[in-house]
Amino acid sequence: MQLHFQKQNVDTQVQCYHCGEKFTDVTITYDDKEFCCEGCKLVYELLNDNNLCTYYSLNSTPGIHLNKAVPSERFIYLDNEEVKHKLIHFFEGNEVHVRFYIPKMHCSSCIWLLENLQKINPEIKSSVVNFLKKEVTVIYNESGIKLSGIVELLTNIGYEPLITLNELEKKKSKTANREAIIKIGIAGFCFGNIMMLSFPEYFSFGNYYDQSELKKFFGILNLVLSLPVFFYCASEFFVSSWKGIKQRFLNIDIPIAFAILITFVRSVYEITSATGSGYMDSMAGIVFFMLVGRYFQNITYDNLSFERDYKSYFPISVTLLNENKEESIPVSHLKKGDHILVRNNEIIPADAILRSENTYIDYSFVTGESRPVKKVSGELIYAGGRQLQGVIELEIEKEVSQSYLTRLWNQDSNTEKDAQSFIHKVSKYFTFILFLIASVAFMYWSFSSDMNRGLNALTSVLIVACPCALLLSATFTNGNMLRIFGRNKFYIKNAMVVEKLAKINTIVFDKTGTITHGSSVKFIGKQLGKEEVLIAKAVASNSLHPLSRKICEHFSDEQKLVVQDFEEIQGLGIKAAVDEKTVLMGSEYFVTGNRGISNSRASKVYFSVNGVVLGYFSIDSSYREGIVELINELDKTYDIHLISGDNDAERELLQKTIRNRNNIHFNQSPVEKLEYVKSLQNNGNCVIMLGDGLNDAGALMQSDVGISVSDDINNFSPSCDAILDGDSFKKFKKLLDFSKNGKQVIFTSFVLSIVYNLVGLSFAVQGHLSPVIAAILMPISSISIVLITTITSSLFAKRKGL
Amino acid sequence: MSALFILIGISIIIATGFLLAFIWSVKNGQYDDDYTPSVRMLFENEPPIKENKSIKKSK
Numbered sequence: 001m002q003l004h005f006q007k008q009n010v011d012t013q014v015q016c017y018h019c020g021e022k023f024t025d026v027t028i029t030y031d032d033k034e035f036c037c038e039g040c041k042l043v044y045e046l047l048n049d050n051n052l053c054t055y056y057s058l059n060s061t062p063g064i065h066l067n068k069a070v071p072s073e074r075f076i077y078l079d080n081e082e083v084k085h086k087l088i089h090f091f092e093g094n095e096v097h098v099r100f101y102i103p104k105m106h107c108s109s110c111i112w113l114l115e116n117l118q119k120i121n122p123e124i125k126s127s128v129v130n131f132l133k134k135e136v137t138v139i140y141n142e143s144g145i146k147l148s149g150i151v152e153l154l155t156n157i158g159y160e161p162l163i164t165l166n167e168l169e170k171k172k173s174k175t176a177n178r179e180a181i182i183k184i185g186i187a188g189f190c191f192g193n194i195m196m197l198s199f200p201e202y203f204s205f206g207n208y209y210d211q212s213e214l215k216k217f218f219g220i221l222n223l224v225l226s227l228p229v230f231f232y233c234a235s236e237f238f239v240s241s242w243k244g245i246k247q248r249f250l251n252i253d254i255p256i257a258f259a260i261l262i263t264f265v266r267s268v269y270e271i272t273s274a275t276g277s278g279y280m281d282s283m284a285g286i287v288f289f290m291l292v293g294r295y296f297q298n299i300t301y302d303n304l305s306f307e308r309d310y311k312s313y314f315p316i317s318v319t320l321l322n323e324n325k326e327e328s329i330p331v332s333h334l335k336k337g338d339h340i341l342v343r344n345n346e347i348i349p350a351d352a353i354l355r356s357e358n359t360y361i362d363y364s365f366v367t368g369e370s371r372p373v374k375k376v377s378g379e380l381i382y383a384g385g386r387q388l389q390g391v392i393e394l395e396i397e398k399e400v401s402q403s404y405l406t407r408l409w410n411q412d413s414n415t416e417k418d419a420q421s422f423i424h425k426v427s428k429y430f431t432f433i434l435f436l437i438a439s440v441a442f443m444y445w446s447f448s449s450d451m452n453r454g455l456n457a458l459t460s461v462l463i464v465a466c467p468c469a470l471l472l473s474a475t476f477t478n479g480n481m482l483r484i485f486g487r488n489k490f491y492i493k494n495a496m497v498v499e500k501l502a503k504i505n506t507i508v509f510d511k512t513g514t515i516t517h518g519s520s521v522k523f524i525g526k527q528l529g530k531e532e533v534l535i536a537k538a539v540a541s542n543s544l545h546p547l548s549r550k551i552c553e554h555f556s557d558e559q560k561l562v563v564q565d566f567e568e569i570q571g572l573g574i575k576a577a578v579d580e581k582t583v584l585m586g587s588e589y590f591v592t593g594n595r596g597i598s599n600s601r602a603s604k605v606y607f608s609v610n611g612v613v614l615g616y617f618s619i620d621s622s623y624r625e626g627i628v629e630l631i632n633e634l635d636k637t638y639d640i641h642l643i644s645g646d647n648d649a650e651r652e653l654l655q656k657t658i659r660n661r662n663n664i665h666f667n668q669s670p671v672e673k674l675e676y677v678k679s680l681q682n683n684g685n686c687v688i689m690l691g692d693g694l695n696d697a698g699a700l701m702q703s704d705v706g707i708s709v710s711d712d713i714n715n716f717s718p719s720c721d722a723i724l725d726g727d728s729f730k731k732f733k734k735l736l737d738f739s740k741n742g743k744q745v746i747f748t749s750f751v752l753s754i755v756y757n758l759v760g761l762s763f764a765v766q767g768h769l770s771p772v773i774a775a776i777l778m779p780i781s782s783i784s785i786v787l788i789t790t791i792t793s794s795l796f797a798k799r800k801g802l
Numbered sequence: 803m804s805a806l807f808i809l810i811g812i813s814i815i816i817a818t819g820f821l822l823a824f825i826w827s828v829k830n831g832q833y834d835d836d837y838t839p840s841v842r843m844l845f846e847n848e849p850p851i852k853e854n855k856s857i858k859k860s861k
Contacts, residue, residue: 054846108841115842131838181828189821193814217807221814 018044019158020061027530040065043157047113050120055113062109064158075148075155077317077328078163084147087163091142095125098147099137100154100161105129114159121145121153136161163316180298184291187233190225191284195775197221198281202772219271219278226280230264234287252427252471255434259466260286266459279463282778286468289782293475297482297495318342318349321393331400338396342387350383351403352394359392361385426750427467434465441765460769464760469753469781474499474746477789481742484797489725490735497721499746500705501739503686507634508677508699510691511644511654514709515627521554525607525615532614534561535578536607539585542566543574547605548585550619573605584608588616626730631657633733639685643668643676643699674698690724734800741796749789756781 015022017033018040028035031048035041043063047055055062077083090097105114111129114136118124123144128137136159138150154161197218237257244251260283267278320327321339331349334340339355342348348361360372363385372388375381381394383403438461446454478495485492492498509515528536538561540551565577573586584591584607591606592613605617634640641663642654655661665676673691677699680687689696689703692710700706700720711726724732760777763769827833 058845108844111838111841112845115845129838129842130835131841132835178828178831178833181833182825185821185824185828189817189824193817197810214806217810221810 015061016040016063016065017056017061018063019065020063021065036065046120046157052113052116052119055109058109058112059107062107064104075151077330078148078151079146080317080328080330083317083330087147094142095139096142096147097137097139098150099135100151100163102134102136102154102159102161104159105131105134105136110159113157114154117153120157121149124150180291180295183233183236184288184295187229187284187288187291190229190233191281191288194222194225194281194284197225198277198775201277202775215277216274219274222278222280223268223271226264226267226284229284229287230260233291234260237287237290250428250431252467255427255431255467256286256290256471259462259468262459262462266463279774282463282774285775285778285782286466289468289472289779289786293472293479293786296479297475334396334399336396336399340394340396341391342394343391344387344389346387348381348383348385348387348394350396350400351398352381352383352396354379354381354392355395356389356392358389360388362388427470430467430470434461437465437761437765438462456768457765460764460774461761464764464769464774464777465757466778468778469756469785470750472782472785473749473753473789476786477742477746477749477793480790480793481739484738484794484802485722485735488731488735488802489728490722490731491724492722493720497705498739498742500686500721501688501736502743504638504688504705504736506639506641506680506685506687508641508643508680508687508689508703509631510673510689510696510699511642514690514692515631515642516623521550522618523607523615524618525613528614532609535581535583535609536585536617538563538578539566539574539576539583542576543568547603547617547619548574551605551617554617581610624726624729628657630730630732634736635659639663641665641676641680643673645669645673670696670698674702677702691720731802734802738797738800738802741800742793745789745792745796748792749785752788753781753785 014034016036018035021036023036028038028041030041030044033044035044040063047053078087088096088098102114105111111131114129115127117127117138121144123141125139125141127139129135130137136154140150151161151163200214200218234257237253237260241251241253241257244254263279263283263286267280267283270276270278271280316331317328318331318334319341320329320334321341326341334350340349340352354375354377356377358374358376360374361381362372363382373385380397383400438458441461442454442458444454445457475495478498481498482492482495485498492501533555537552537555540548542563543549561578563576563578565575567575569575569586569590571587572590573584576583576585585605588604588606589595591608603619605619607614607616631640635658640658640660642658643665645668654664658664668676673696677687677689681702681704687703688705688707689699690707690709691697691700692708696708700708705722706720707722707724708720709724709726709729728735756777760773760781763773
């Protein structure tokens with residue numbers, strides 16, 4: 001206790017026992033522990049009561065900062081039968097299995113707590129966490145606890161599940177990944193065994209082996225082992241190439257499927273007719289390596305979603321007013337003419353007409369404009385805005401799917417980008433040349449020697465020149481780069497995007513949220529007491545000026561004081577009375593009477609009570625760390641553009657950083673942003689767009705590579721090709737450079753694989769491809785390519801410090 | 803040499819057994835999450851019945 005006492009006196013910073021947030025004045029203590037807020041204390045109490053304090057011993061301060069208890073009515077919609085049935089994925093009698101996605105999960109304490117939910121509520125039978133997917137599967141007894149109760153419990157301990165319309169509508173398939181692993185397993189098993197059984201063939205000299213019964217026996221075993229590889233594991237190559245043929249598109253799977261088919265048919269013929277031992281080992285090897293390569297390339301970030309749209313942003317349910325009764329219904333059931341209630345800070349789900357007197361709507365997420373718009377009764381309110389007043393009543397004008405914002409989304413979603421990889425382009429020529437060589441060899445031997453030798457040459461060429469190594473060079477390089485990017489918190493949707501990154505010559509930045517992030521509020525001056533904090537918050541909460549709202553958000557206390565004689569003077573500040581004290585908040589001139597000269601970037605809001613100036617709030621719409629250096633650096637090699645939906649208050653500062661002043665544009669609507677990117681592309685540029693919100697969504701989709709910048713990668717991010725964590729923003733130049741290295745690696749290994757192919761072909765065109773040469777060339781080429789690409793790309797990354 | 807026929811036959815049958823075990827484990831979901839179990843095994847194991855007693859004791 002002594003220690004705590006000292007801490008309070010010396011006024012050093014203490015850490016909240018629950019969430020680890022640093023703060024100075026200790027007001028909330030419980031059980032000898034300090035907490036930053038009531039919410040954190042409540043969680044601790046709950047865990048303590050249920051004997052779950054191991055949570056705190058596994059990691060120090062593992063908790064999630066939780067300002068206030070969540071009103072329980074927020075989750076009532078989950079008890080709606082229809083919503084419930086979409087969420088739960090299995091039930092038997094009273095036992096219900098439900099899986100939640102919990103973005104806030106971050107450490108082993110989280111796993112421990114979430115797997116011990118049954119200690120808090122015995123009606124929960126068990127809960128199992130999948131940490132990588134950030135999912136928890138809860139099995140509970142429906143007669144004892146409702147679904148809403150489970151969600152409430154999770155929310156109360158700080159782990160609010162993310163439930164969105166999107167999630168409700170699609171059920172993720174787990175089976176695809178499992179099947180890929182099984183295919184690799186079977187192919188690997190057969191490949192290994194066939195290889196082993198083929199060894200006598202490779203190393204037998206003399207006639208002994210050729211005449212023995214063993215050869216026949218091994219041949220039959222090889223044939224049996226190759227059947228599952230050919231019919232099961234390789235099926236996807238046949239399916240994909242058949243699709244390619246039907247669409248008259250020469251895709252990369254065609255030569256592979258062809259090679260597999262030819263190898264198999266010729267081997268079956270040789271084995272059954274006892275004319276040879278076939279190339280089953282090569283065939284199984286091709287399939288095995290190709291499957292591994294494909295798996296490696298398709299590694300995805302399960303817990304990240306790149307395809308989010310308005311659905312994940314909209315609420316799932318709304319409060320419908322039905323003859324003065326409130327009822328919770330799924331948002332998709334809204335019809336024209338319905339009356340709904342929208343509470344403070346909720347999102348307007350559909351275009352609607354305001355029936356209450358007036359309100360303020362914050363459209364910052366849609367348009368980027370940070371100042372709220374005032375709406376009066378009878379006005380049309382577009383979907384997507386955030387409601388800032390108490391409770392308002394709306395009459396639905398258009399269904400969700402018809403609303404303006406939704407249409408904006410759908411309008412761009414059909415512009416499909418051509419999925420033409422560098423390798424695919426080359427493979428066209430490769431396939432063409434391959435068939436040319438094969439037919440030339442066939443004709444030559446058919447005329448000069450005999451038909452049989454010609455056929456031999458034809459099939460040998462097709463077997464040995466499988467584009468296997470060629471393809472692996474790209475798949476493994478891109479797969480490894482995807483992994484390295486991911487390690488640097490740059491999450492890329494798929495390998496195609498890696499190749500596109502290397503081609504970029506134009507970069508378009510969005511301002512708000514992308515190069516600036518959030519804002520920091522600091523009070524400079526006298527230490528504010530509890531009462532003064534409450535006064536400041538109360539006054540600020542009455543104003544809708546962006547700065548007031550930032551101050552308001554800065555203080556977490558819930559207690560509200562009554563504000564009287566509130567007066568907001570445009571461009572100067574606020575004058576109000578609280579508890580019979582005159583409060584002034586606003587510009588330096590307004591509060592202190594002096595005209596100070598400010599050269600700092602931060603906005604200052606002065607604060608005085610009863611004429612005594614206490615100090616000022618310094619509000620910095622802070623730029624990301626190292627952003628100026630980054631842009632200067634990028635400006636040398638790339639064409640930099642900046643488009644912002646916000647006003648041009650910061651034009652001067654931004655002009656200092658960007659070389660070409662004509663590239664800075666303010667007050668851009670989402671559609672204008674999209675058009676801007678389009679016009680850049682029409683001039684032949686390859687455009688990268690960095691944005692963060694729904695207002696950039698169209699532009700992100702239109703650009704060649706759309707990157708969503710986010711401080712919390714699990715938060716909402718619009719549809720994009722990649723997600724960049726805010727922390728890694730300063731590395732962006734390095735990441736771009738690295739993608740260029742990747743291209744070099746692919747090119748080098750590509751040349752190498754061509755060399756391998758040439759060596760193989762030189763044997764094959766002679767019509768005498770011994771199984772040994774095929775069996776040696778095939779794995780060696782594949783494995784060496786895999787090693788070279790992985791090692792060199794990792795080396796490049798290491799040298800760049802990624 | 804005829805021993806080879808039997809031995810290779812047996813070895814392949816055994817190997818197939820392992821392959822089947824592998825397929826079963828994939829289908830059973832053991833490859834769905836390759837991280838959480840590594841953390842989970844480090845937690846103290848308290849059977850639920852004991853747990854109730856310890857709550858009573860601590861109170």
